[in-house]
Amino acid sequence: MPLIALTSPIAPAAVALLEDAGMRVELPPGRGPEGLYAICAEADALIVRLPLPRDLLDRSPKLRLVARAGVGYDFIPVDRATAIGLPVTNVPGGNAVSVAEHVIAQMMVVSRRLESADRTFRTKGWKAAIEAWDQAVELSGRTIGIVGLGAIGKHVAQIAGLGFGMRVLGMRRGSGALPDHVEPADFDRLFAESDFLLLSCPLTEETRGLASAERMARMKPNAWLINVARGGVVDEPALLRLLHEGRIGGAALDVMNEEPPARDNPLFEAPNLLLTPHWAGMTPASVERTNVAAAEEVLRVMRGERPVNVVNPEVWQHARHAAA
Known part of the structure; x- marks a missing residue:
């Protein structure tokens, strides 16, 4: 046997x-x-x-x-x-649907400030929580930039573009055509114009450190970086500096350089950082x-x-x- x-x-x-x-x-x-x-x-x-x-x-x-x-x-x-x-x-x-839905969930949580609303409601009461209503934003009309339009990126693009009415910018390896509702863009445009920048590309020598300090510094002050690729795609120390300086809106990371991270990892002390334990594709x-x-x-x-x-x-x- x-x-x-x-x-x-x-x-x-x-x-x-x-x-x-x-x-x-x-x-x-x-x-x-x-x-x-x-x-x-x-x-x-x-x-x-x-x-x-x-x-x-x-x-x-x-x-x-x-x-x-x-x-x-x-x-x-x-x-x-x-x-x-x-x-x-x-x-x-194989896990494209699960990861794509995870990405959409992250966008919904941060755009409507759900965690902050829940925490404020529990600790400060109804009035304090409802007064923060003006911090929420709609996804409709916002721009999502996607690095890596494989199965995951395409599914996110479909939900975001056709479901939420978002503008979708995208970049993929090779010469394959992009979906009709995705506008091709280079790295400079993706980092500069996106309200949500999604990294869903493989980790290769070409993509290692792709989200560099220089590129992330071009992001909008209220933009969010979402990484469901691999930790090595992002310059993690540079991202932490940007978060502590309030230079970008925030980040949602399902993957990190160190997995599992040590309890004293500086990621746990970073503001406006949504962390999940590499489980986006696990349903x-x-x-x-x-x-x-x-x-x-x-x-x-x-x-x-x-x-x-x-x-x-x-x-x-x-x-x-x-x-x-």
Whole structure:
């Protein structure tokens, strides 16, 4: 029976799919990294939900596939996988609805000052809370700039533009056409003209530090930066300086440079900063959807078929599966 290793538990529906196909599905023994090394030394495929040690794949001679149960794969050593002919897959768009709705929720919370209204109501009473009504703004007519118009960015653009009547500016990699309701814009315009600037792009060498001190300094004084990409896309110290100086309206971060952040991380002391623990894409529906899709990729490779979403397609002709 082929052994499918997991870095952490996956949805029961995904486990059932693999077991019904005659696979053994197992978690590493114990909590330390040695358990992961031990199980991967015998595994035929690995489903990933947590960061991998850089040398793990070199110590896993039987692996035929590394399947990311999610979208981002920056914590998988894809270069090492490519060097040894090991395909890596992901599930693009699997959590797009969940992340997009999270982004819209963040915009609604900050535009209507819901947290502040709740806190003032509880501590100072009805009169003090209702007197702050003039701090709320409508999303209709505001501008959202989106860096990264993949599945997540497109869904946000659709909700914001067609649902709320917002002006949508966008930038994407490559030459693909933008949706009809999205106006193309370069970085200078995105940072300067947006009331909400959304980062939903992959973390690559090109996007690392994309939200630099210089670019963020061009933002409107009441604009909000929203990051659901990766922490490394933002110059975090520069963002903190801007927040403490009141140079921008605020920021909503679902991702950070340090995850989980230490309790003394300066993020926790920053004003006008809405923090969530990297859970924008985590609803029961989206987790099951991405886990099942990863399991389906494993089954394809075990049958000798090419998976649907290979992030390093150059290895396929020489992948380990071909000799299996």
